[in-house]
Each structure stands twice: as C-alpha cells, then as structure tokens.
Amino acid sequence: MRIALLYNLAENAPQPDPNAPHDALYELDHPGNVAAYAEALRAGGHEVFPMEGDTGLVSRLKDLNVDLCYNTCEGFRGDAREAQVPALLEMLGVPYTGSKVMTLALTLDKAMTKRILAYYGLPTPAFQEFFSADDPIEARLAGRYPLFAKPNSEGTGKGISEKSIVRNESELRAQVAYLLNSYHESVLVEQYIEGNDVTVGLVGNWPDLHIFPISMLANELYEDTGVPVYGSALKVDQADAYKYHCPAPLPAELADELRRLTVETMRVTETLDFARVDFRLDRHDNNRPYILEINSLPGITPISDLTLMAQANGWTHADLVYSVLEAAMRRMGLQLDLPARIMRQEYSWVPARSNRR
Numbered sequence: 001m002r003i004a005l006l007y008n009l010a011e012n013a014p015q016p017d018p019n020a021p022h023d024a025l026y027e028l029d030h031p032g033n034v035a036a037y038a039e040a041l042r043a044g045g046h047e048v049f050p051m052e053g054d055t056g057l058v059s060r061l062k063d064l065n066v067d068l069c070y071n072t073c074e075g076f077r078g079d080a081r082e083a084q085v086p087a088l089l090e091m092l093g094v095p096y097t098g099s100k101v102m103t104l105a106l107t108l109d110k111a112m113t114k115r116i117l118a119y120y121g122l123p124t125p126a127f128q129e130f131f132s133a134d135d136p137i138e139a140r141l142a143g144r145y146p147l148f149a150k151p152n153s154e155g156t157g158k159g160i161s162e163k164s165i166v167r168n169e170s171e172l173r174a175q176v177a178y179l180l181n182s183y184h185e186s187v188l189v190e191q192y193i194e195g196n197d198v199t200v201g202l203v204g205n206w207p208d209l210h211i212f213p214i215s216m217l218a219n220e221l222y223e224d225t226g227v228p229v230y231g232s233a234l235k236v237d238q239a240d241a242y243k244y245h246c247p248a249p250l251p252a253e254l255a256d257e258l259r260r261l262t263v264e265t266m267r268v269t270e271t272l273d274f275a276r277v278d279f280r281l282d283r284h285d286n287n288r289p290y291i292l293e294i295n296s297l298p299g300i301t302p303i304s305d306l307t308l309m310a311q312a313n314g315w316t317h318a319d320l321v322y323s324v325l326e327a328a329m330r331r332m333g334l335q336l337d338l339p340a341r342i343m344r345q346e347y348s349w350v351p352a353r354s355n356r357r
C-alpha cells in the first residue's frame with residue numbers, strides 16, 4: 001500500500017504567544033518519533049510518505065494517490081483540533097486510521113464526554129464546566145473540597161500540577177482564573193479522587209480487541225516528586241523518573257471491571273482502532289474506579305503509556321504502530337498480507353449494546 005503518515009510536529013507549530021504556559025506545545029510530536037512510526041510501517045512492506053498534517057495537506061496529497069493515511073495529528077489550534085485532519089480526509093475521500101471526526105471532536109472535550117458517560121451510567125467524577133472564574137458553584141460540587149481543576153480540552157497533563165488540587169473557594173477561583181487565562185478554553189472542575197492512577201490500553205475493534213496489561217503509576221513516583229498528580233511535569237519534564245507497574249497488582253475482579261469500563265467507554269464514544277482510558281481508584285471507597293477520560297487518539301511514541309503497556313505484553317513499539325494499521329484495515333475490509341496479530345479475547349461479561357459497526 002501507499003501510506004501517507006500524517007503528523008504535527010512541535011517545530012512546525014505556529015509561534016505560541018510569548019505569555020503561553022511552558023507546556024503549550026507538549027501535545028505535539030518530534031521527528032525521531034515520526035521516524036519510528038515510518039520504520040514500523042515500512043517493515044510491513046508499504047511505501048510510506050511522511051508529511052505534516054497542516055493547511056498544505058490537500059496539495060501534498062494531490063496526485064500522490066495514497067491508499068490510506070496513518071493519522072497521528074493532534075492539531076495546532078481550535079476546540080476540535082484533533083478532528084480537523086480527519087474532517088479534511090473525509091472531504092477528500094481518503095481512508096485513515098483511528099477514530100473519526102465526531103469522536104475526536106467529542107473526546108477532546110472532557111466535559112462533553114463525561115455527559116455521555118453519565119448518560120450510560122459509567123462512573124466519572126462529579127463535575128462542573130467553568131466559563132468564567134466567577135461562575136456560581138453548582139450544588140453537586142458546593143462544599144465538596146478538595147476539588148480538581150484542569151483545562152477542559154488538553155492532554156499530556158497540560159495545565160495539571162499540584163495547584164490543580166484546590167481546597168477552598170478562593171483557591172478554586174484563582175486556579176480557574178489562571179487556567180482560563182493561560183489555555184483560553186473552559187475549565188473542568190471535578191470532585192478530587194484520591195488514589196492510584198490507572199490506565200487501560202487496547203487496539204482493535206469490537207469484538208476483535210486486544211487489551212494490554214493494565215498499567216498503574218507507582219506510589220514512589222508521587223512520594224519522590226512530592227506531586228500527587230500525573231501532570232505535564234511527570235509526563236514530559238521528568239519523564240525519565242517515570243515509575244509504574246504493568247501489569248498492575250490489582251485484584252482480578254477490579255482488573256476485569258476496569259477492562260469492562262474501558263470497552264464500554266470506547267463503544268459509547270465510538271472510538272476506533274486504538275484507545276487508552278485513564279482512571280483514578282478511590283482509596284477511600286475500596287478502590288472504586290472513576291473514568292477520567294478516554295484518549296481516542298492516544299500517544300504512540302516509543303515512551304507513551306500505550307507503548308509501555310504493549311511492551312509489557314511482549315510487543316515491540318513497531319508491533320504497536322503496525323497493529324493500529326491492521327485494526328483499521330480489518331475494520332474497513334481491506335486485505336491484510338501479514339497474519340493478523342490481533343486476537344479475539346474472551347470475556348467473562350456481556351456487552352450492554354450490540355456493535356453498530
């Protein structure tokens with residue numbers, strides 16, 4: 001196949017304003033990672049054309065006659081920036097890997113996603129979306145400190161630090177004001193869940209899913225760094241200090257429930273091909289799991305959480321990158337020359353809804 005590998009590099013981003021927070025470009029990619037994705041795809045015998053997914057994409061794709069795009073584009077700006085390249089590819093009629101426009105627009109917006117999770121009775125912390133720092137505090141959060149404040153539509157822990165934990169109304173209003181001013185988008189304020197960070201990753205599409213071993217942040221990490229949250233400092237600035245357990249030492253019943261919640265979240269958001277769902281376990285309620293978010297375009301760099309989980313499963317980074325292509329091709333009914341790696345997994349539980357795809 002002829003595959004266009006689409007990326008957004010930090011070095012190609014429009015200049016952020018000089019007062020932008022230090023983590024403004026943390027979602028964007030780097031040339032070494034793109035080289036690794038390209039190598040993985042070429043190893044499958046494909047012709048790969050790496051290119052920036054920006055406003056020049058239409059002219060770059062013109063006359064190239066690609067069979068498919070491998071999409072890793074986070075987008076440079078806008079509330080639905082992860083959906084922009086897929087929207088363009090839909091207009092051009094070029095197939096692409098990963099989730100479609102509606103899902104990527106939805107899941108970049110954490111509050112909207114939580115409204116859908118709540119509709120399906122899936123557990124997610126109580127929340128309120130703030131559009132200004134003096135919005136009245138709604139009854140479901142009033143007096144329930146500590147609360148947690150984060151930008152509504154970011155990833156890679158942007159805008160998340162120890163200051164996200166707010167213990168009274170003046171801290172809350174100050175942090176909401178800071179986030180509104182720095183990230184220029186609404187602020188999500190949630191009930192603070194004290195406990196372990198857990199993440200569950202998978203590739204494939206129902207019912208051909210491969211769920212990786214569950215990963216859990218090591219408690220030492222919070223103790224060593226003195227920061228009890230997995231924000232941009234731990235994800236990027238101090239990435240070398242990362243400590244985690246994979247597979248997580250969790251009781252079988254809880255692990256099964258986390259997998260069930262992950263698959264349900266993938267289904268209700270119509271996420272395709274690969275995903276990672278982030279949870280916190282409530283230490284004060286028997287490790288009850290709460291869904292923080294779904295990453296419908298999860299990072300797949302050589303050190304991303306999804307890669308570490310795949311490696312704990314005996315896969316290489318290249319296996320993971322390639323498996324996303326395989327999942328997309330199977331979903332679209334395209335021929336696979338290589339033996340399928342994605343195995344059907346047997347579950348002890350029954351899905352609530354039938355597959356719409």
Ligand SMILES: Nc1ncnc2c1ncn2[C@@H]1O[C@H](COP(=O)(O)OP(=O)(O)OP(=O)(O)O)[C@@H](O)[C@H]1O
Binds near residue numbers: 158228
């Ligand atoms: N309601 C909450 N209660 C406690 N901790 C939270 C809460 N929300 C977020 N956190 C902390 O912040 C971390 C990052 O949160 P979240 O996954 O929402 O951010 P993100 O930037 O989208 O992450 P990603 O890198 O996965 O894109 C969590 O892993 C957790 O440590």
Ligand SMILES: [Mg+2]
Binds near residue numbers: 278292293
């Ligand atoms: Mg997350």
